[in-house]
Amino acid sequence: MARSILYLVGRRAMWIEDTKELLDKSIIRDRIFKYWRELTDAERIGLQADIYAQLFTNETFIQARTIATTIAHTGEIDTKPIIDYALTIGKDIYVPKTYPKRQMAFAKYQGMDVLEKTKFGIYEPTADAEFIDKATIDLMIVPGLFFRPDGYRVGHGGGFYDIFLADYPGNKISLAFPGMVSDRVTFEIDDFDIPVDEIIVGYI
Numbered sequence: 001m002a003r004s005i006l007y008l009v010g011r012r013a014m015w016i017e018d019t020k021e022l023l024d025k026s027i028i029r030d031r032i033f034k035y036w037r038e039l040t041d042a043e044r045i046g047l048q049a050d051i052y053a054q055l056f057t058n059e060t061f062i063q064a065r066t067i068a069t070t071i072a073h074t075g076e077i078d079t080k081p082i083i084d085y086a087l088t089i090g091k092d093i094y095v096p097k098t099y100p101k102r103q104m105a106f107a108k109y110q111g112m113d114v115l116e117k118t119k120f121g122i123y124e125p126t127a128d129a130e131f132i133d134k135a136t137i138d139l140m141i142v143p144g145l146f147f148r149p150d151g152y153r154v155g156h157g158g159g160f161y162d163i164f165l166a167d168y169p170g171n172k173i174s175l176a177f178p179g180m181v182s183d184r185v186t187f188e189i190d191d192f193d194i195p196v197d198e199i200i201v202g203y204i
C-alpha cells in the first residue's frame with residue numbers, strides 16, 4: 001500500500017511517499033514460500049552457515065543454559081546443527097509438542113529416534129518425555145516465515161507461539177534469510193502478536 005507521510009525536514013514540512021506495502025499475513029506466507037523455492041541449495045547452505053556462526057557467538061546464546069528450538073521441517077532453516085552444537089557444549093535442548101487448542105509444551109531433546117512424527121509431518125517428543133516449565137527456558141529460538149525489523153513475525157498460522165510466548169519471560173531470538181526480513185513490506189499487528197527480541201539474518 002502506498003501512502004504519504006508528513007515529514008519535518010529542517011523547518012519545512014513535506015509529504016514524502018512511503019512505499020511500504022501492507023499485506024495480509026497469508027499473502028506474505030505465499031511470497032516466502034516462493035522465495036524459498038527460488039533459493040538454490042548452495043545459497044541456502046551458505047546462509048545457514050552464516051546464521052549458525054552468528055548465533056554461536058551471540059552473547060544471549062552463549063549465556064543460555066537451556067534452549068528451546070524446533071525440529072525443522074522442509075522449507076525452514078535447519079536447526080539440527082544448532083541442536084548438535086548446543087548439546088556438545090553442554091546446553092540442554094528442548095523441543096515442542098503440540099496439543100489441541102493451539103497449546104504447546106517443551107520436552108528435553110533426547111535424540112531423533114525417540115521423537116514421533118505427527119500428522120503434520122513434524123517430529124515431536126512423546127507424552128512420557130521430560131517436560132520443562134517455560135520460566136526455566138533461557139532462550140527460545142522462535143520459528144517464523146517473515147519478520148518486521150521490530151521483531152513482529154508471521155509464522156505458519158497455528159498461533160502456537162503467540163500463545164506460548166504471551167507469558168514467557170526469557171530471551172527470544174529468530175533466525176532469517178535476507179528475504180524473510182524487510183522494512184518495505186509490513187503487516188497489521190494483531191493484539192496477540194508477540195515480537196522477538198532479536199533477529200539473526202544470514203548473509204553470504
Ligand SMILES: Nc1nc2c(c(=O)[nH]1)N(C=O)[C@@H](CNc1ccc(C(=O)N[C@@H](CCC(=O)O)C(=O)O)cc1)CN2
Pocket residue numbers: 070071072073076096098104120122143144155156157158159160161
Ligand atoms: N518445525 C516447526 N515445528 C513447530 C512449529 C514450526 O513452525 N516449525 N510450530 C509453530 O507454530 C508449531 C507447530 N505448528 C503448526 C502450525 C500449523 C499446523 C497446521 O495446522 N497445519 C495443517 C493445516 C494448515 C492450514 O491451516 O492450512 C497442515 O499442515 O495441514 C500444524 C502445526 C510447533 N512445532
Ligand SMILES: Nc1ncnc2c1ncn2[C@@H]1O[C@H](COP(=O)(O)OP(=O)(O)OP(=O)(O)O)[C@@H](O)[C@H]1O
Pocket residue numbers: 025102143153154155156157158159160161162163166190192193
Ligand atoms: N493469545 C491467543 N489467544 C487466542 N488465540 C490466539 C492467541 N494468539 C493467537 N491466536 C490465534 O492463532 C491464530 C494464528 O495466529 P497467527 O496467524 O499470528 O499465527 P502465527 O504467529 O503465524 O503462528 P505461530 O505462532 O504458530 O508461529 C489466529 O487466528 C489467532 O486467533
